[in-house]
Structures are given as C-alpha cells and as structure tokens.
Amino acid sequence: MTRIVAGAAGGRRLAVPPGGTTxxxxxxxxxxxxxxxEAAGAVDGAxxxxxxxxxxxxxxxxxxxxxxEVVLVEAARAAARTARANAAALGLPGVxxxxxxxxxxxxxxxxxxxxxxxxxxxxxxxxxxEDALAAVLAAVDPLLAEGADVVVExxxxxxxxxxxxxxxxxxxxxxxxxxxxxVRR
Numbered sequence: 001m002t003r004i005v006a007g008a009a010g011g012r013r014l015a016v017p018p019g020g021t022t023x024x025x026x027x028x029x030x031x032x033x034x035x036x037x038e039a040a041g042a043v044d045g046a047x048x049x050x051x052x053x054x055x056x057x058x059x060x061x062x063x064x065x066x067x068x069e070v071v072l073v074e075a076a077r078a079a080a081r082t083a084r085a086n087a088a089a090l091g092l093p094g095v096x097x098x099x100x101x102x103x104x105x106x107x108x109x110x111x112x113x114x115x116x117x118x119x120x121x122x123x124x125x126x127x128x129x130e131d132a133l134a135a136v137l138a139a140v141d142p143l144l145a146e147g148a149d150v151v152v153e154x155x156x157x158x159x160x161x162x163x164x165x166x167x168x169x170x171x172x173x174x175x176x177x178x179x180x181x182x183v184r185r
C-alpha cells in the first residue's frame with residue numbers, strides 16, 4: 001500500500017497502476033528524500049516537475065508538503081489515469097497530470113510554460129538506458145530555476161547518471177535496492 005507520508009494529505013492512500021507496470025517509490029524512500037529536501041528549503045512554494053510520474057506519488061508528496069505547482073508527466077495510459085485519479089482524490093491545489101512521453105513534453109510547450117522549475121523528480125523505468133536518461137537531463141537543464149534541485153531515482157546498481165556539463169557533483173543515498181542521486185544547480 002502506498003500512502004502520502006506527510007503534509008496536508010499525510011496518511012492518505014494512493015492507488016497504483018494496475019498490472020505491476022510501475023515501481024512506486026517506497027514510503028521509506030519518499031520520507032527520507034522529502035525530509036532532506038524540506039530541510040534544504042526545496043519544497044515549500046516550489047514549482048515541481050515529476051517526470052515518469054507513475055502513480056504520482058513523488059509529485060503528490062511534494063504538493064502535500066506545500067509545493068505551489070506540480071506537473072506529473074507520464075506516458076503510460078493506465079499510469080496517467082491512476083495519477084489523475086490520485087490527484088483528484090487528494091484535492092491538492094496546483095497539481096496537473098500530462099499524459100505525454102517525457103521527451104516530447106520537455107521539447108514542447110508544456111515544460112517551457114513559465115520555465116523556472118525549482119524541483120525536478122525523475123524516477124524512470126529501469127528499461128530507460130543511460131543515454132536516454134542523459135538526453136532527458138540535458139533537456140531539463142535549460143528549464144531549471146536558479147538553485148533548483150534535481151533528483152534521480154534508479155536501481156542502486158545503476159551507474160551515476162551522466163549530468164549535463166557544469167553541474168555540481170551529485171550526492172547518492174542508497175536505500176536497499178534503490179539509489180537516489182540529488183543535485184542542487
């Protein structure tokens with residue numbers, strides 16, 4: 001069972017897409033991640049982009065903790081439908097779901113509207129290879145606000161993502177089989 005960990009919707013349950021096609025971030029990992037992000041002042045009032053959103057758990061956690069705008073981007077129809085249902089059930093303001101491939105969303109008007117994303121969360125399927133992830137990170141780079149945080153969740157056995165030129169070193173935290181890389185631009 002997946003739940004919102006804290007904030008306005010803390011304790012509320014989230015549906016997961018049917019068929020086991022997604023890998024929702026565990027409550028333990030979300031709790032640790034968002035505790036660190038909140039301590040750094042990266043969530044409250046932030047514009048958040050949740051790429052490869054799945055059920056929307058990461059982005060909805062940010063909305064519950066005070067993010068002012070959250071966009072959940074998901075290509076799989078069933079997962080996007082689930083994320084939309086979760087967002088509606090929680091009733092948190094400023095949340096929208098985009099049923100779109102991440103690469104297409106980043107290249108189009110959706111991501112560029114207003115630019116200035118303060119927090120970008122990426123939890124790509126394990127099938128997304130390192131080259132594809134590097135291309136997505138390069139597309140995210142010009143859309144970031146000054147001092148933005150970027151979080152990538154992968155298997156702990158995955159290599160560190162290839163960050164765009166000029167990005168500072170990433171911090172890796174391991175939670176069992178999950179690796180979470182965080183970079184502050």
